Amino acid sequence: MLKDKTALVTGASRGIGRAIALELAKKGAYVIVNYNGSKAAAEETAAAIEAAGGRAKIYQCNVSDYKACEKLISDIMEKCGKIDILVNNAGITRDNLLMRMSEEDFEEVLNTNLKGAFHTMRLVSRYMLKQRSGRIINMASVVGVAGNAGQVNYAASKAGVIGMTKSAAKELASRGITVNAVAPGFIETDMTGKLSDKVKEQAVSQIPLGKFGSTEDVAKAVAFLASDDAGYITGQVLHVDGGMAM
Numbered sequence: 001m002l003k004d005k006t007a008l009v010t011g012a013s014r015g016i017g018r019a020i021a022l023e024l025a026k027k028g029a030y031v032i033v034n035y036n037g038s039k040a041a042a043e044e045t046a047a048a049i050e051a052a053g054g055r056a057k058i059y060q061c062n063v064s065d066y067k068a069c070e071k072l073i074s075d076i077m078e079k080c081g082k083i084d085i086l087v088n089n090a091g092i093t094r095d096n097l098l099m100r101m102s103e104e105d106f107e108e109v110l111n112t113n114l115k116g117a118f119h120t121m122r123l124v125s126r127y128m129l130k131q132r133s134g135r136i137i138n139m140a141s142v143v144g145v146a147g148n149a150g151q152v153n154y155a156a157s158k159a160g161v162i163g164m165t166k167s168a169a170k171e172l173a174s175r176g177i178t179v180n181a182v183a184p185g186f187i188e189t190d191m192t193g194k195l196s197d198k199v200k201e202q203a204v205s206q207i208p209l210g211k212f213g214s215t216e217d218v219a220k221a222v223a224f225l226a227s228d229d230a231g232y233i234t235g236q237v238l239h240v241d242g243g244m245a246m
Helices: 015-026 039-051 066-080 103-131 142-146 152-175 197-205 215-226
Strands: 006-009 030-035 055-060 085-088 134-139 177-184 237-240
Touching: 006 015, 006 066, 015 030, 015 039, 015 055, 015 085, 015 215, 030 039, 030 066, 039 055, 055 066, 066 103, 085 103, 085 215, 103 134, 103 152, 103 177, 134 152, 134 215, 142 152, 142 177, 142 237, 152 177, 177 215, 215 237
Parallel strands: 006 030, 006 085, 030 055, 085 134, 134 177, 177 237
Antiparallel strands: none
16 A cells, blocks of 8 residues: 555546556555646546545646656655655657668657666655655656567667666665656557557467556556555566566
């Protein structure tokens, strides 16, 4: 259970982020639902949490903007006095083949997916160090482990998240702070819902369990890593991919 814990989930307005926010709230956490451009969707997430008896607050912040992240973390600390759980889920894609990928599309993905996680980790860790406790969970991807054609930028950002997770885990472990990553495979979301039947069939053929995962599958893995049950686990990458990365 996560009763009396304060959790910040970035990119929590829809998809995997929404499922994570709902699951953490279900376990008792007070959840800060971060969003960038989808206020209505963030409000829906918060409403769903409150309808289920949980507590939530929405907060706009573009995690690629360090100053905006400073204000976000400062405001949470002023209101709540602590941040026990940080889930870095905010992410974007700008897919294209290497030879056609623009510098802007490469930088934009790295700035949100990798630098955004760095910004929040750097800012939150200073408070967790004082608390001598904390859980940081970064969302990686099977693509960050295995690569994927047309996603050089995304794969680089997620591989970077994995390396950053392991390094931060070594730095923060002595103060009771764990840092882990979750690497989803093909998950049923709005994004994968737009794939053609042919692409879906090809994807499923690569998954030993023979099906896409659900957002709840990912959320439950995150909730476990955020719990006391995972207190002796740090620096790890938990693959939620149906066996793709075996």
